[in-house]
Amino acid sequence: MKLVVQVKLLTDEAAQVALRETLHACNRAADHASRRAFETGVKGRQPLQRLVYGEVKAMGLSAQPALHAVRKTADAYAALKANLKAGNYGREGSKRRKAAESKPVRFRKDAAQPFDDRCLSWQPEARTVSIWTVRGRVRGIAFQCSPSQLKMLTAHRRGESDLVLRGGNWYLYATCDVPEPDSLDPVGFLGVDLGIVNIATTSDGDRYVGRHLNQVRHRNRRLRSRLQKKGTKAAKRLLRKISGREARFAADTNHCIAKKLVTEAQRTCRGIALEDLGGIRDRVRLRKPQRVTLHSWSFAQLGAFVSYKAARAGVPVVFVDPRHTSQGCSACGHVSRSNRPDQSTFLCTSCGFAEHADVNAGRNIAQRGAAVWAVSHAADDAA
Incomplete structure (x- = not known):
């Protein structure tokens, strides 16, 4: 069973700058790969990798981050295809569906970036990680998590970890492969x-x-409406805060x-x-x-x-x-x-x-x- 453990990185200013520049570079590369995929119609992982790997690597990325940027792009197009097939963008010919099909997939400059064990290593005992960045490898970045999360990371972490910037804080989402216990034979x-x-x-x-959850939703909806109508810098700052x-x-x-x-x-x-x-x-x-x-x-x-x-x-x-x-x-x-x-x-x-x-x-x-x-x-x- 795949579970995701979220840990918060305790970064200094230099590490934050390096991580932010890395996300920007990876997503610029993913945007380039997306444009090429849209222009050529080549959207599978392996064909797209053969088409743009050299171009992406020339944009300042090492081999593994370049591969992950290309794979992220291919996965985005696979997700778009599945959503179109499921009708999540409306019926054939609808305005929303045409808008989704008529332009390449875009990536936010701070969108999450996956890393494998070649460009991100964990030291669970010391509660630190070492991450590849465009400014070189940044070592000894401390992270914090609960004891149960640390135990799961140590015993079951497998595969990729995603670097995420959310609310001004840095996180790693680590994939853990936890064995499932035998299912009981239910009596009802x-x-x-x-x-x-x-x-x-x-x-x-x-x-x-x-009742309480619905009250919170109604209150937040009214608050968002008032702040959006006001449109001042303070209102926009509060909207970001409550986002x-x-x-x-x-x-x-x-x-x-x-x-x-x-x-x-x-x-x-x-x-x-x-x-x-x-x-x-x-x-x-x-x-x-x-x-x-x-x-x-x-x-x-x-x-x-x-x-x-x-x-x-x-x-x-x-x-x-x-x-x-x-x-x-x-x-x-x-x-x-x-x-x-x-x-x-x-x-x-x-x-x-x-x-x-x-x-x-x-x-x-x-x-x-x-x-x-x-x-x-x-x-x-x-x-």
């Missing part, structure tokens, strides 16, 4: 209904309310919820069943005031956090069809829109079963998770 499933009013609701009846604050708060909230869900499932020897909500933003049609709330809903992030935390704990996770989980009765199976008189109430018009609507949905998801697990493992046993 903890169903988790994901929503906006309640971020997550379990089949056991536990609810993680999203990313909401995303970090939402990610921290999702981390805490995911940890509690996985801990409960592990304690009770159950798996976790989640709804497969992929593409919901394209399927759902809402009034304009509701669209901002839907598009800021970070259900995919919460699902990803649950998945990787569960994998580390040996807890199986299954994704189930979300259709009618909120309208179906978990007691008798009757499905009707009339079963949901309002957002929080479920009252079955067939058998009279009453429950909080999200708890009822969580129970339906748990039942579907058990069915999916039974079918998949019956097929494995037959094979």
